[in-house]
Amino acid sequence: xxxxxxxxxxxxxxxxxxxxxxxxxxxxxxxxxxxxxxxxxxxxxxxxxxxxxxxxxxxxxxxxxxxxxxxxxxxxxxxxxxxxxxxxxxxxxxxxxxxxxxxxxxxxxxxxxxxxxxxxxxxxxxxxxxxxxxxxxxxxxxxxxxxxxxxxxxxxxxxxxxxxxxxxxxxxxxxxxxxxxxxxxxxxxxxxxxxxxxxxxxxxxxxxx
Amino acid sequence: xxxxxxxxxxxxxxxxxxxxxxxxxxxxxxxxxxxxxxxxxxxxxxxxxxxxxxxxxxxxxxxxxxxxxxxxxxxxxxxxxxxxxxxxxxxxxxxxxxxxxxxxxxxxxxxxxxxxxxxxxxxxxxxxxxxxxxxxxxxxxxxxxxxxxxxxxxxxxxxxxxxxxxxxxxxxxxxxxxxxxxxxxxxxxxxxxxxxxxxxxxxxxxxxxxxxxxxxxxxxxxxxxxxxxxxxxxxxxxxxxxxxxxxxxxxxxxxxxxxxxxxxxxxxxxxxxxxxxxxxxxxxxxxxxxxxxxxxxxxxxxxxxxxxxxxxxxxxxxxxxxxxxxxxxxxxxxxxxxxxxxxxxxxxxxxxxxxxxxxxxxxxxxxxxxxxxxxxxxxxxxxxxxxxxxxxxxxxxxxxxxxxxxxxx
Numbered sequence: 001x002x003x004x005x006x007x008x009x010x011x012x013x014x015x016x017x018x019x020x021x022x023x024x025x026x027x028x029x030x031x032x033x034x035x036x037x038x039x040x041x042x043x044x045x046x047x048x049x050x051x052x053x054x055x056x057x058x059x060x061x062x063x064x065x066x067x068x069x070x071x072x073x074x075x076x077x078x079x080x081x082x083x084x085x086x087x088x089x090x091x092x093x094x095x096x097x098x099x100x101x102x103x104x105x106x107x108x109x110x111x112x113x114x115x116x117x118x119x120x121x122x123x124x125x126x127x128x129x130x131x132x133x134x135x136x137x138x139x140x141x142x143x144x145x146x147x148x149x150x151x152x153x154x155x156x157x158x159x160x161x162x163x164x165x166x167x168x169x170x171x172x173x174x175x176x177x178x179x180x181x182x183x184x185x186x187x188x189x190x191x192x193x194x195x196x197x198x199x200x201x202x203x204x205x206x207x208x209x
Numbered sequence: 210x211x212x213x214x215x216x217x218x219x220x221x222x223x224x225x226x227x228x229x230x231x232x233x234x235x236x237x238x239x240x241x242x243x244x245x246x247x248x249x250x251x252x253x254x255x256x257x258x259x260x261x262x263x264x265x266x267x268x269x270x271x272x273x274x275x276x277x278x279x280x281x282x283x284x285x286x287x288x289x290x291x292x293x294x295x296x297x298x299x300x301x302x303x304x305x306x307x308x309x310x311x312x313x314x315x316x317x318x319x320x321x322x323x324x325x326x327x328x329x330x331x332x333x334x335x336x337x338x339x340x341x342x343x344x345x346x347x348x349x350x351x352x353x354x355x356x357x358x359x360x361x362x363x364x365x366x367x368x369x370x371x372x373x374x375x376x377x378x379x380x381x382x383x384x385x386x387x388x389x390x391x392x393x394x395x396x397x398x399x400x401x402x403x404x405x406x407x408x409x410x411x412x413x414x415x416x417x418x419x420x421x422x423x424x425x426x427x428x429x430x431x432x433x434x435x436x437x438x439x440x441x442x443x444x445x446x447x448x449x450x451x452x453x454x455x456x457x458x459x460x461x462x463x464x465x466x467x468x469x470x471x472x473x474x475x476x477x478x479x480x481x482x483x484x485x486x487x488x489x490x491x492x493x494x495x496x497x498x499x500x501x502x503x504x505x506x507x508x509x510x511x512x513x514x515x516x517x518x519x520x521x522x523x524x525x526x527x528x529x530x531x532x533x534x535x536x537x538x539x540x541x542x543x544x545x546x547x548x549x550x551x552x553x554x555x556x557x558x559x560x561x562x563x564x565x566x567x568x569x570x571x572x573x574x575x576x577x578x579x580x581x582x583x584x585x586x587x588x589x590x591x592x593x594x595x596x597x598x599x600x601x602x603x604x605x606x607x608x609x610x611x612x613x614x615x616x617x618x
Contacts, residue, residue: 208336
């Protein structure tokens with residue numbers, strides 16, 4: 001009975017997705033938080049991109065919220081303005097170039113991100129505002145926590161592990177490595193020095209410029 | 210007066226709602242219950258340095274404004290501030306009206322141009338809508354004067370080096386402008402001295418001052434007993450330049466040099482306005498100790514002169530120190546002001562020297578995003594050498610107490 005149970009369990013684990021914990025380290029072997037991680041299956045039958053999904057990149061208190069948003073390819077993103085002042089959101093990134101003049105209470109149609117890559121967001125009125133949308137060709141993605149960890153739930157198999165961080169010297173580039181999921185915990189060490197991004201905290205009276 | 214107040218409010222509201230669909234429109238109404246000083250305000254031809262005097266005791270509409278922005282195209286926008294006042298008499302006018310060209314560029318450097326009538330952004334005390342202060346209701350002596358006598362009608366270009374683009378904690382902006390008008394700036398400093406108030410002058414408005422005895426002399430007989438601060442008198446261009454330096458947004462520093470390049474010999478006989486050769490340097494610094502507590506200091510030093518032989522020639526200087534602390538919905542702001550005008554000319558019949566200091570404490574309570582309540586007490590003492598000839602004591606001590614309710618949208 002016990003054997004049967006174990007066998008059933010193995011069969012169950014073999015064909016179902018499981019939680020893979022991936023840890024990202026920087027060059028000093030320290031956990032790297034806020035790294036974007038995604039897995040692309042070598043065998044594309046192991047992954048299907050969500051057909052239509054709507055994501056949100058809010059402007060609140062004169063900042064982009066969240067600071068980094070990961071979306072699957074072809075996702076639509078809306079840009080609600082929660083501030084009482086106007087924003088002029090733009091991107092000149094190769095992955096998506098656009099601009100949006102955003103007034104409160106005047107929502108615009110969401111924007112579709114067809115190409116994979118990193119989209120750097122700015123505001124032409126508040127030039128300290130900085131945000132990123134990372135567009136990935138995978139349903140298995142996330143952002144590492146303060147322990148540098150992220151739990152993803154793909155099926156067993158061979159994957160390309162992709163990592164991006166805003167501290168990369170060239171933010172349009174990613175690092176990647178082929179890994180086999182199903183055995184030990186995955187640890188990946190970044191190959192470059194992470195340059196911390198300056199964040200400029202503001203309040204409601206800092207617009208006067 | 211009540212009817213005027215009501216009709217002004219309706220005009221403001223009507224304008225606001227008709228614009229709202231096309232533009233970003235913000236508005237503010239502020240009612241003040243004031244307990245003024247017995248000394249008559251300069252607005253009423255007195256020598257009092259506060260906006261109100263005991264004749265105003267009761268409820269007044271201290272601020273009524275609409276601050277709007279209309280986008281004309283991707284890069285062009287129109288900006289304006291309409292102010293309604295009931296003192297010294299009911300009026301409606303623009304205090305700012307300009308076009309802005311701000312192209313969206315992929316360059317790391319950003320730039321924009323303003324053309325029209327606007328403030329040089331030399332102060333850190335007045336970042337709220339319509340150039341009002343979120344700290345004290347009564348502005349510092351420096352910014353009271355900027356609000357009443359300094360406005361440029363011209364073109365201003367700004368180039369910014371945002372820290373964000375260079376992943377640097379330091380951001381810089383370089384500002385240069387040339388303008389017409391603003392020739393009579395300095396008149397109030399000569400014959401009234403600095404004052405402390407939040408009454409901004411709108412375009413084409415005149416500001417009164419006390420009937421100074423020296424204006425009855427042959428040398429000054431053409432000078433009107435009021436100033437039209439933004440008038441063009443000499444046909445010459447003025448200019449200013451400024452630099453902004455921010456460390457993150459924790460420390461904000463601004464330096465400006467302003468010169469209206471006035472020809473002191475020029476006089477408009479019909480309006481009684483001279484061109485004053487007025488130039489000053491202003492340095493302002495804001496520092497946030499924490500997200501709650503900040504320090505704002507500003508100092509200004511300059512010179513202003515009028516008449517063919519610079520018969521009226523004065524240096525002026527002022528500084529203030531403002532501490533503001535915010536805790537939850539409360540904000541407490543305390544400010545000390547020092548101000549002085551030094552008479553440099555040899556026209557002894559026209560003494561212009563004055564000096565004084567003031568302390569202002571304000572407590573505001575944010576009831577909701579729309580409603581704010583506040584109480585303010587202010588005291589100042591001042592000395593002006595031209596008061597005796599008007600039969601008024603050279604030295605004055607004044608107090609002003611106010612309760613304020615502000616509504617914004």
